[in-house]
Amino acid sequence: MTNWYIGLMSGTSLDGVDAVLADLSPDAPRACRVAGHTSLPMPAPLRAELLQLNTSGDNELHRAALAANALVRLYAQAVEQLLQRCSVTAGQVAAIGVHGQTVRHRPGQFDGTGYTLQLNNPALLAELTSITTVADFRSRDVAAGGQGAPLVPAFHQCVFGQAGRAVGVLNIGGIANLSVLSADGSVLGFDCGPGNALMDYWVARHRGALYDEGGRWAASGQVLPTLLARLLAEPYLHQRPPKSTGRDLFNPDWLSRQLQGFEDADPADVQATLAQLTARASADAALAWLPAGSPLIVCGGGALNQDLLQRLAELAPQLGVQASDSHGLAPLQVEAAAFAWLARRCLQNQAGNLPQVTGAAGPRVLGAIYPR
Incomplete structure (x- = not known):
């Protein structure tokens, strides 16, 4: 065959x-x-x-x-x-x-x-x-x-696993999912929160673009701490795996509810806060499950967002944040x-x-x- x-x-x-x-x-x-x-x-x-x-x-x-x-x-x-x-x-x-x-x-x-x-x-x-x-x-x-998701951790182990060393693989599509490839060969994985979906919606609504190229619009704004705290209080983010999610939860209606009281906020600041939400949810998950010094390999469309990668690196300095193309497979x-x-x-x-x-x-x- x-x-x-x-x-x-x-x-x-x-x-x-x-x-x-x-x-x-x-x-x-x-x-x-x-x-x-x-x-x-x-x-x-x-x-x-x-x-x-x-x-x-x-x-x-x-x-x-x-x-x-x-x-x-x-x-x-x-x-x-x-x-x-x-x-x-x-x-x-x-x-x-x-x-x-x-x-x-x-x-x-x-x-x-x-x-x-x-x-x-x-x-x-x-x-x-x-x-x-x-x-x-x-x-x-x-x-x-089962949750029916994520299904990619077994493949991640095949192509990114390293004998005797823990490795994290973070796929940032519309939703972000993390694979934890442990040093002993065991594998865990789960959807850790929103990826690009909310940011894509917000940039389409305010700038008519499909996505925030390179994260430049988010980088031009300032994170709103009170809004970020509200977003991070979402119960899903604090559930233990196994767990999976999608647009059924992280969608425009969810975001609209979270933005009550922030109607006058600068849209660029909201975008920056949404980028920080994705980075925080992903970094918090990686730090909770990976030992210091582990590489965190990022793939999916989010790996092309330089602002998002920088946020991840700043939030998880104990991990080596790097795009998947440095490990033989381009992010897309x-x-x-x-x-x-x-x-x-x-x-x-x-x-x-x-x-x-x-x-x-x-x-x-x-x-x-x-x-x-």
Whole structure:
């Protein structure tokens, strides 16, 4: 069987689709070599629709189905572009691992099981690409009593783990999640709080931009201590893992409630405070679980935010804050590569979750397979 796999990721930030072609052969460096990467921006109408589908609205089922189709067509474009760039044919690829777009994440709630919902149409993707497609990675873990997230710590251990040394891996997408790779080989991980989602919302509202490039707008403002204290009082931030979160909690309505009494604040100061919230929640989690001297490897879109990295470094001087490209994987490649890796785990009938991370009853094979 071929060792070429494609990973597709459109994260909580909703800024675009990342696609990687990964060599997962046993002799590849760290068992994962990214041979190619492409990104496509999220079309504005689709982004708006996906954001709206995070909350209840009219005709949801119909709209969600059509949004999933549109998203998959974007995935298919990314796959086609990636194959052309890498001079690889569809027949040479073992499988695509595609996460889909999370619009609801409520594990363990309501009826004791809850649910996690990623908009996707993997049957259509298999049809459009002629490549076996693996999707729906989270629901089996939730069915087994787990959070269904994060699923990347096992992959982080594979590519970033260091024998005899503790390592932290902080993925900052719309939500921030931390993997704790202990010196003894054990692994923990959890969503530690908001990542870019609130900052992206605020800069879009006040400056019409998709994101605060380099964190320059946040850097121009001043942190509001009283507001920061209110934000940091959010109970989720003080829960012990296993835990996971998403836009179900950290969304514009949540922020609006927190901003009551700060209506006259300078928007740049609010942005600075939101950046400090992300940095504090992430740094507090890392400092609580990692020994001094551990590297803290940052990936995801937040790793491109220099202001955010500086805040992290100032808050956690005991840790070596560094972007993941210094460890062989560019920040925007890590999560997509993880789902390529999880697709292979599924095809090989190997467990993809870590029960100590998600809280599931045991190891489970994750994913549903749609043959080419």
